[in-house]
Amino acid sequence: MAGPIDLSELHAALDRLRPQLCHCGLKGECLGCKGIEMVRVQAEAVVAAASQPILIQVAQETAMKDMTSRFQAMSDRLMSDPEIRRSAEEMQQKLMADPETRQLLEELMRRLGGTPPTEELN
Numbered sequence: 001m002a003g004p005i006d007l008s009e010l011h012a013a014l015d016r017l018r019p020q021l022c023h024c025g026l027k028g029e030c031l032g033c034k035g036i037e038m039v040r041v042q043a044e045a046v047v048a049a050a051s052q053p054i055l056i057q058v059a060q061e062t063a064m065k066d067m068t069s070r071f072q073a074m075s076d077r078l079m080s081d082p083e084i085r086r087s088a089e090e091m092q093q094k095l096m097a098d099p100e101t102r103q104l105l106e107e108l109m110r111r112l113g114g115t116p117p118t119e120e121l122n
Contacts, residue, residue, distance in 0.1 A: 004051075005047045005050075005051060007043060007044065007047060009104065010040075010043055010104055010108075011040065013098070013100055013101045013104050014036050014039060014040055014101075016098070016100075016101075017036060017094075017095060017098055017101050018032065018033060018036045020032075020094050020098070021033070021035065021036065021091050021094055021095070031084070031087050031088070031091065032091055035088075035091055043108065045064070045067075046064070046108075046112065048060075049061070049063075049064060
């Protein structure tokens with residue numbers, strides 16, 4: 001991989017999206033703020049892992065799989081709460097309403113080999 005990866009467009013899109021999702025006055029306490037920061041950290045982790053030599057990538061891929069399974073378990077627990085599920089659905093609707101953010105997320109998902117987000121939560 002040639003040179004450092006520029007995530008400034010992704011960070012800028014997340015920064016523009018955060019006020020639209022925030023319910024705590026940008027104090028970092030609500031689901032919207034925490035979700036944005038979680039997406040930011042995950043994107044940085046993916047870029048950092050993908051930027052490493054192949055031997056390091058193998059170890060990091062294993063760690064990413066573990067993190068993904070833990071995140072999925074946490075998500076399943078959270079989504080079993082009707083109020084949190086409703087809030088997550090509202091956040092997803094707002095997130096996907098921003099065309100630039102949606103395009104960035106779809107591109108990220110394609111690069112990660114995943115399925116681009118849909119209008120509905122699974």
